[in-house]
Amino acid sequence: MAQSKEAKRSFKEWMNDMKADTQFANDRKRWMANTKKFILGLFKLIIIIGICYVILGPVIGMISKSFFSNADNYNPMVYLIPQNPTLERYQLSMKYLNYWQTMTSSLLYALTLMIIQVFICSMVGYGFARYKFPLKNVLFAMVVVMIVIPTHTIMLPLYMTFAKFDVLGAISLFTGNTINLLGTPVPMYILTAFGCGLRSGLYIYIFNQFFRGLPKEIEEAAFVDGAGTWYTYFRIMLVNALPSIVTVAIFSMVWQYNDTFYAKLFVISDDIVISKKISTIEASISNVERILDPAILEIYLDAGIVLVMIPVVLIYVIFQKQFIEGAERSGIVG
Secondary structure (H helix, E strand, O other), rough: HHHHHHHHHHHHHHHHHHHHHHHHHHHHHHHHHHHHHHHHHHHHHHHHHHHHHHHHHHHHHHHHHHOOOOHHHHOOOOOOOOOOOOOHHHHHHHHHOHHHHHHHHHHHHHHHHHHHHHHHHHHHHHHHHHHHOOOOHHHHHHHHHHOOOOOOHHHHHHHHHHOOOOOOOOOHHHHHEEOOOOOOHHHHHHHHHOOOOOOOHHHHHHHHHHHHHHHOHHHHHHHOOOOOHHHHHHHHHHHHHHHHHHHHHHHHOOOOOOOHOOOOOOOOOOOOOOHHHHHHHHHHHHHHHHOHHHHHHHHHHHHHHHHHHHHHHHHHOOHHHHHHHHHHHHHOOO
C-alpha cells in the first residue's frame, strides 16, 4: 500500500512538473493544433473528392463511352477505357448535327443576346444603385421577383404575347392583323432588350451590388471635371465594373447557349440553337442509319453532348481568372 501511494505521489509530481514545463506545454499545444488541422484538412479533402466525383463522374463516363466501339459496349469487362476506341461516333454525330454551321449560328445567337443583356442590365443596375426616383423600391422588388419566380409560371402569357404580337393594338390598327413571331429568335431579342430576358433579374442584381460598392467620389470627381452622365457611365463606371461585366457576360453566354426552355417555347429553329438540336440526334440516326439498339444510340448521344460542351468549357478555361474575381467582387459567392 505504501509503495502504491508513493508511486501515485511520484506520478502526480511528474505530471505537475510537466505542466510547469513551458516547453512541454507549447509542444503539446502545437501538436494539438497540428492534429486538429490535419483532421480538418482530411475532412475537407474527402468532401471535395466526393463532390468532384458526383459532378465529374458522369462527365468522365460520358466522354469515355463516346469512344466505345460496338464490341466495347457489349463487353462487360470494359468499364472506362475502351479496348477498341473509335471516332466513328463523333463523325456521325457531327454529320447529323450539321455541327460547324449549327455551332456558328448558335454561338452568334448567344453572343448577340449576351451583348444586349450586358448593356441593358448594366444600365438598369447602375440606375438602381445611384439614382433616386419614384417607386424605386417597388421596381427593384420586381427585379427580385424576376429572380425568384419560375419561368414556367409565365410561359403561357409569353407564348400568347408573341404568337399574336401587337404593340398596344397599333400593328392590328394599321395592318388589320397581328404578327406571329414564333419560329424566329425575335421574341428573345425583344425580351432581352427590355431587361426581361433569360436571368436578366440576376444580372441586374449583380450590377446593382457592384456599383453600390464603388465610391461615389469617382463620379463626383468626373462631374467636377465637366463630364456628363453618359460620359461618366461609359468611360468611368463601366471601366471600373469590368470584373462584373466579365461575370455577367460568361453567365449570359453559357445560359443562352444551353437554353432549351425559351427555344422550345418560341419554336426557335434547331439550326440556331444547338442545345435543342442535340435532343433529336438519336431519332435522326435511328431513322436514317437504321440503328435500333438503344445502347448504341446512347453512345452517339454522348458524343454529340461532348461536342456541344466543348465551347462552354473553352469559354470558362479562357476567362476563369476574371470570372472568379468578378464573382467574388459582385457578392454572389457562398
